[in-house]
Amino acid sequence: MSGNEIRRAHSGEIQEIMNLIAKCVQVMQAGGSDQWDEGYPNREVISEDIRSGTLFVCTDHGAIAGILVLDENQAEQYRDIEWTETQGPHLIMHRLAVHPEIQGKGIARRLIAFAEEFARSGGYSSIRLDTYAKNDKALKLYPSLGYLQRGEIRFPGRTAAFPVFEKVLTDISEG
Structure with a gap:
């Protein structure tokens, strides 16, 4: 084993x-x-992610290198967006983060690939997410x-x- 794995986070x-x-x-x-x-994402938010089984960690030689939340909770602002795929269900990615000391090693890409596999196997038609206009890395990555x-x-x-x-997952002929 390479020392890298992606799995659900534990409360500990x-x-x-x-x-x-x-x-x-x-x-x-x-x-x-x-x-x-300091207010977001706070301990309460993360504890709830862990409790609900939606927080995944990517470990690197036993240490947590990155995190990602996968659920169906869309911000209410998503209602105003013209989505390509309107038939659900839709998997939403939240709180993707990689430890600053090991950024640039493909951990975010591995977490996103994991999310896509998770979505496909779960029967989701698309993945949706938002990032921040000041987050240049994410704006290039997605x-x-x-x-x-x-x-x-x-x-x-x-x-x-x-x-x-948005990334549509249903039409395999396009992918």
């Missing part, structure tokens, strides 16, 4: 996950982004993996918009 890992998020917040804020802060920007939404208290992306 909450502190390690919160440490990863805190490091990501520091890097975001240092780069001028207010996407995440289109490179076949995600199309479908518009943008706004959340209270954030200075920039959140571009929303």
Whole structure:
């Protein structure tokens, strides 16, 4: 085994996950982004993700290298978006984060590939997500993996918009 695996998070890992998020917040804020802060994603949000079985971790030699939440919870702002795939169900990606010390090693791509496999095996017709207009890495990454920007939404208290992306999974002949 290569030392890398993707699996559901365990409740005993909450502190390690919160440490990863805190490091990501520091890097975001240092780069001028207010996407995440001390209030979000907080311990309560992450605990609920773990409890509901929707938080996945990518480990690297036993340490948590990245996280991703997969569920069906769409922000209410998603209603105003013209989606390509309107027949559900839709899998929503949230809270994708990779530890700053090991970014650039393909961990985000592995988590996204895992999400796509999870979605296909679960019978989802598409994957939807939003990222932040100041998150340059994500804005390059998603289109490179076949995600199309479908518009943008706004959340209270954030200075920039959140571009929303979609990848349709149903039509295999196009893929």
